[in-house]
Amino acid sequence: MRLAAAFAGFMALCVTAIAQAPPGLPPLPKLTSPRLYVLDCGTIISHEPERFGLSRQDVSDPDFSDPCFLVMHPKGILLFDTGLTDAQVGRPIYENKMGNEGQLKTTTLKGELADIGVAPDKITYLAISHSHWDHVGNGNAYAGSTWLARKAEYDVMFGPGANTVAKSNYAALAHAKIHYIEGDHDVFGDGSVMLLSTPGHTPGHQSLYVKLTNSGGVVISGDLYHYPAERSLGKMPAREYASGTPESRKKVDDFLARTHSQLWIGHSIDWYRDAVKAPGWYD
Numbered sequence: 001m002r003l004a005a006a007f008a009g010f011m012a013l014c015v016t017a018i019a020q021a022p023p024g025l026p027p028l029p030k031l032t033s034p035r036l037y038v039l040d041c042g043t044i045i046s047h048e049p050e051r052f053g054l055s056r057q058d059v060s061d062p063d064f065s066d067p068c069f070l071v072m073h074p075k076g077i078l079l080f081d082t083g084l085t086d087a088q089v090g091r092p093i094y095e096n097k098m099g100n101e102g103q104l105k106t107t108t109l110k111g112e113l114a115d116i117g118v119a120p121d122k123i124t125y126l127a128i129s130h131s132h133w134d135h136v137g138n139g140n141a142y143a144g145s146t147w148l149a150r151k152a153e154y155d156v157m158f159g160p161g162a163n164t165v166a167k168s169n170y171a172a173l174a175h176a177k178i179h180y181i182e183g184d185h186d187v188f189g190d191g192s193v194m195l196l197s198t199p200g201h202t203p204g205h206q207s208l209y210v211k212l213t214n215s216g217g218v219v220i221s222g223d224l225y226h227y228p229a230e231r232s233l234g235k236m237p238a239r240e241y242a243s244g245t246p247e248s249r250k251k252v253d254d255f256l257a258r259t260h261s262q263l264w265i266g267h268s269i270d271w272y273r274d275a276v277k278a279p280g281w282y283d
């Protein structure tokens with residue numbers, strides 16, 4: 001009897017141990033062509049389309065989606081942008097303001113990546129569209145990847161004028177393995193994933209091109225645009241008329257026409273609402 005009870009106790013311990021074991025990540029797929037994931041990296045509550053040369057009537061929704069993007073390629077993995085910081089999940093908007101804009105975060109980037117089998121140490125390359133707070137919130141968590149950086153943006157990030165709140169979220173990147181890139185950079189060497197130099201919104205701003213087998217070519221704008229109406233009405237923030245944005249928009253328009261690609265404006269809720277989101281993907 002005592003033996004049976006001891007055995008039952010031992011089995012109960014085993015079951016408990018199994019139940020409490022941390023779940024493993026799903027296996028990474030074996031790919032022959034790129035796969036693109038859209039990740040929810042937060043929402044920005046905003047009400048000033050005038051900052052972008054637009055009226056309230058010009059935009060269907062003044063708020064901004066704030067996605068991150070992950071490219072799985074047969075030769076490695078690229079994370080493009082890191083969104084709002086995961087530390088904001090579950091916190092009220094009044095705690096998380098930048099200027100007049102509120103920040104709403106309902107999921108962690110880390111958790112979304114785990115759901116598709118990607119631990120931070122599996123990410124080969126990190127790239128950011130630019131260094132504003134809504135794109136670098138989780139920078140520190142991915143400083144173990146090789147950072148594909150532009151010197152002009154690095155100088156903004158670590159120069160004397162850097163936003164101190166944003167900088168605290170990406171400071172570890174100063175110690176990352178940095179690979180400086182110039183012009184348009186072919187990430188995996190086969191032309192399927194390109195970082196396009198599109199300065200203007202910031203000095204080292206860039207957009208991401210991914211050539212997908214079934215979905216065709218996609219250019220992810222970064223903050224080259226925020227609202228679709230900026231594109232249809234030819235508007236932009238006043239300071240950007242002379243900072244390079246008109247030239248970068250022209251360059252991307254030409255690129256889209258040449259490669260028969262579509263443009264995704266990440267901050268556009270109109271686009272984001274209908275996007276296939278992780279754990280789904282585009283290929």
Ligand SMILES: [Zn+2]
Nearest residue numbers: 132134135223
């Ligand atoms: Zn932004």
